[in-house]
Amino acid sequence: MSDTDIPRAHRSRNRSARGESSRRDRPRKKESRTRRGASSADEGRADRRSRSQSLSANALAQLNQDNVRQQKHADRERRKRDRERGEGHDERARERLERQQRRERERRREREAERDRDREREMEWERERQREREREQRRTRGRDRSPSPDPEAEPVIIPKNYQKPGRQKKKSRVVSGAVMEEGRSKGWGFGFGGWGNHSRDGSYDSLRKEELYSQPEKKKKTTWSKRKKWIVGGICAVILLIIIIVAAVVGSKHKSGSSSDSSGPKASNSDVPAKWINTYLDPTTWASTEDFNTTFTDVMVGDLPIMGLNSDWDDSAQANDKVPALNKPWGNYSKTPARGVNLGGWLSIEPFITPSLFNYPLSAGVVDEWTLCIHLGSQAASTIENHYNTFVTESTFQDIANAGLDHVRIPFSYWAVKVYDGDQYIYRTSWRYLLRGIEWARKYGLRVNLDMHGLPGSQNGWNHSGRQGAIGWLNGTNGDLNAQRSLDIHNSLSQFFAQDRYKNIITHYGLANEPRMTFLKASTVVNWTETAYKMVRKNGYNGLVIFGDGFMGLDNWQGKMQGYDGLVLDVHQYVIFNQNQIDFTHQKKVQYACQGWTQQAEQSQDTSTGYGPTQFAEWSQADTDCAQYVTNVGQGNRWEGTLNTGNASTAILTPDCPTKDSKCSCDQANADPSKWSSEYKQFLTMFAEAQMYSFEKGLGWWYWTWQTETSPQWSYKAGMQAGVLPQKAWDRSFNCDTDVPDFSKSGLPEYY
Template sequence: MFQQYNRLPVATSRSPEDEPFSPPARDYALPEAEPFQSHDDLSAGASRPRFMGAALGNDPSRHSFTSHTSEPATMVEDYDHVPNKETSFYALNNYQDDPQDSDYNASQRTFGTKASPTVRGTPYLEGKRSTYASPRSRSKRKAIIIGGLAALVAVIVAVIIAVYFAVVKPHSSNDSDSASGATKGGSNSSGSASSPSPTGGAAQNLAVTGGDGSTVTMEDGTTFIYRNPFGGTWYYDPKDPFNNAAQAQSWTPALNQTFNYGVDQIRGVNLGGWLVTEPFIVPALYEKYVNTSTPAVDEWTLSQAMANDTASGGLQQLEDHYKTFVTEQDFAEIAGAGLNWVRIPLPYWAIEVREGEPFLPQVSWQYFLKAIQWARKYGIRINLDFHALPGSQNGWNHSGRLGSVNVLNGPMGIANAQRSLDYIRIIAEFISQPEYKDVVAMFGVTNEPQGNMVGQEALASYYLQAYNNVRGASGTGIGNGPFISFHDGFIGLAGWAGFFPGSDRTSLDIHPYICFDGQSSAPYSSLLTVPCSTWASNQNNSMSAFGLSTAGEFSNAINDCGLWVNGVNLGARYDGTYSGGGTWPFVGECAPWTDWPSWNQSMKADIQQFSLASMDALQNWFFWTWKIGNSSVTGKVESPAWSYQLGLQQGWMPTDPRQAAGICDPTAVFTPPLQSWQTGGAGAGQIPASFSSSFSWPPATISNAGAATLLPTYTQTGTVPTLAAPTLSASVSVNVGDGWNNASDTASMFVPVATCSYLNPWCGEVPPPSPLCSAPAKRADQLAAPTITATP
């Protein structure tokens, strides 16, 4: 049973800026810092729960998991036992985004190749207002009309003023920001949107910017009404497509302004299940193929099933999903919800696939380009999360293939890491270009690697090489490429204190969940202090001991109820149906936790208070996830605690996330700013040689494989694929970039040695081939059924 807690008072309607912070100290341990529990009790083929780390309950540790798989360029054919084959006119009227703040005025390409290329929020708002005053000056345009009626004069003047402020002034203001052949402005605004309506023909003289209540015209000519009560403004001019003048909210710096990390608060949401599918997020995709001889349990098996289903469109069904699951209106709604960042999972097959890998290649990248355009239009920054690596970094379904861990683990651990580092370099070269760097402002280089399995030394070595690849593409210092985000590998924030000293703009990422392992029937009302007591002090400490520390994922779930939350057809611990291993006694029926249409206002208020406490404790965060798709069987969302959008629609998510400020008071809080080098200032990028030499690449040994020198590796002789830029209208002549920011980076791609034998990249912990290099390389046609690798 969970410990019983006194319920926090439900937040009042006061502005979070009304009272200063005076928080006390916390000394509770972060679950993620707890030891990682073994899973050798899982049955063969069982999907691990998606998430890891300790949970509440009598057991201080908790499991988590979910997985992926794919094949190499060449493999030894006799390894039959290897796993699975298969934009503001508000100032005119002294608009205030906070009605209780009397002092604040809101006015304020196709794929090519490259071969040898020649806070915490409210406590700091006063400081931020002075730093981020609106750059737009407000002037009145007078028109003198001789003759005519007075009424006609008034009408003409009104029209002139409206056109000036809606089109002419924003455009001219943003023109001043152009540089290096590409304008750098931003559209930082958004809002809830009404259903789109057709324009009825070719649009002429369309507005290029607007705020709350304005009409937005999308690429296909349909329109919707932009809803943003927070002073946000959108901006998009087809003739100036890289303008960064938009602003998500009045308190968030526009994309053409500096985001002050450690002072400006990251309030974000994930776009999970979009470009990397996940069964519990998009169940309808999987339900179609779940009752087959080889059920779809991950994107690998889903892709195979779709490819065989030519009558339904084959693998192209995935593009239909990309087109519809997340659209421009979602970005507008996200900004209108008071959110200023999105974290977007991206798989390696957005770049390429190799022999035997069934994924739809490169197409998801085209939709990530759309995400950049939409984020730019509404002033939202992107955290690109490299979510699925070749061979799988964690063996869970959201890595692409359910099965074994093959990055930094097992005989293909080095080769798969080499390939992954190349993909990190390719992505970094693209997003570091002037046209994209202000939108894609953070890069999570690897999602949820199993640090306790591969070892922190090996993981740190890999991370340092990833850091070098990103900074090699972007350079160091403010404005040069993205912030780099390292997942803690479930080792815990405290375990990374002091790592990467002098590194330029690096951050730690944790994924705190309390819904796995120990289960309890305790209601939300008894768990409202859990986020504050469990997470807050660790976040504060890490902001000082390491630097920027964010929660890349968290949710409102307090148990594991929900369709396929643990994996396809694995059941739930809560109701005793979990078949992934272990003994789980019946706690209660899951129906009350998933039947959201029956939730009363009291329960919704408790969930909202829980989410606010989580936001305040975590300080800089990304909720998992923006939306959960409907089940094709029941026609509704079956995992409601995980959907931010549904929570907004139904009333259990806060319409203004700033209400979170002070929920965890009194408690000790991080005092900004971050150290200068942590944000790209003096000393940034000067990592001591002694540290670098201690974590040189590659590591000396690989877990479950032995000495790195005895393992298969790739060679740098391949042609580097370059990520494509967006295709613009033929009438627009602007620089879209060539996909490669640093022309002096001419290193080739890691590819198999022609005369070497390799295991399948997804082989698991099997003996390496001997000898490593022989006559022509051979390949296995089949892979055995996937098994779950027990965690150390």
């Protein structure tokens, strides 16, 4: 600042600070004056007064001028400061704008880089496909293997939005899990008596255990004597001799044609027309040829391939001596109810049945078959077909018959028949395994309940329909389109299974598994069901046609869809998906099965109080929802109060076991059966047998399901092995004819 910028009152101080002298400190210049003569004292005093008054007036004027100058200077300073503050604000605004522009440029560069990476991944994927084609050409000895030009003959199974996954670290293995239904809506069950007003509402659970690896302990090197070496050598020689003998015997059996190779005989496509090479009709592309006719045929019935099943068949087999052979009439199901089991999780993949297929971080978003196919990308077809080929084998059907069961329900989904633009599913591979499964059932005298588990658009939005999320069937933008697609699929299926080959074995034909009629308009679902029924009958299928109760309450079906011969209502009964039933004590759960469900079965069978013919195609022994993924991948459970659905109206975040406190635990419920107490085994046995008794008041039952990877309370096979299911389905010790004990008094905790 210059002195001109400093107020006058402060200049002298500043100059003093700089070592300068002020005007007052300088010697005054002597003025030349003319001396006047002496005067009288009065004149001198008057003159002094006059000069004093004149000086005071001048000083006052000077002071006023100084004040005016100081005020003007202060105003200038204030305006200057205001300008400086305004310029600073503008400068900060400019800086913020520049920062925003820099960030936007960086984001654009990142998006461009991501697009470049996407293009690179796509190019790499195309190169990988080319390498795969080259490898295929080498495997087929140089034959021309150009893809079929017919998209119906060779569907695209690679997801359109597929991005090849990057290299990932080894994940922890899921070692505990379960099987079963998700979502259950409120208002479930009859409103009759004391057992009626209970709601059902559902989701899935996610529990994980990290896989533990341990290094083998190093052993100290020991020195053997010569005698010990001779002894060990002799033992090894004997073992080697035995192995050679066994190998020779097995080799002779193979030569005689009794191959035990699960992959079946080596296939050739030398007789496959060029348009069908490398399609679902080319046997060289199959993971297994066991019990398949590999002689090429493209014969279609209802636009569905017969897969070489154009030979004779034998329906003389009998599941057991309690039921007729396949070529004999079953009779009235009300008098001879079905006793069956589901093959859930086989051709319609479900996370809780095979959690190993969904062993990915939650961030991967793999929650159903749709997202699994996307995540697997080029490996989807081989991974899923390997599951089809190994999860269920011929021995599965033999074991089911040996358990005293006489029916098997096979869930499958629409992509066994057809796929549509944008679908991620594997096309028609499951169709071949469905037909082979039916032939194995025939071999052991088991009648088949065909269950359409997933329809286009999803009829319930649950993961077992193939795609979790929105309901696009009879709902939303493409609701009508997907409803018509579903009819088209049933048009093909019903024509195919009306063939004489299937008339004795396909006794039940399901239209739609668990349509969520608490969300969909009930009258629309009823109209679609009636249309589908009439079409199936017109196409020549004469067995029982099955429709789902839709969770809207059994008494609400009274009077609906009457006059349709062989149209059967299907009900799925569980206590664990209902907040007002999962908290029943062990004693009350058994009592409810004996009384509540028996009452519902009897009243639903009576057309004056219910629909009429009613079957029970799903139930289990599970008394908690603790099993892994049983309430969806990545969600908790009601039992412990960890069910976080992301929706406040459905989430349950306080313990809901009978004690409703922090003691509620899933540890014992998820334990290995070898660790179950005798009291718990007694409860599980009585709970299962009570349900069998109840559901035989209708047209019969199918347990959900035959096998799971890790959840024995959802597996008929594991339940038999654990001793909590009868070894023969008809040989039961409890038929709701004795008092149900209070299990807590016997030492069984209500919270585990």
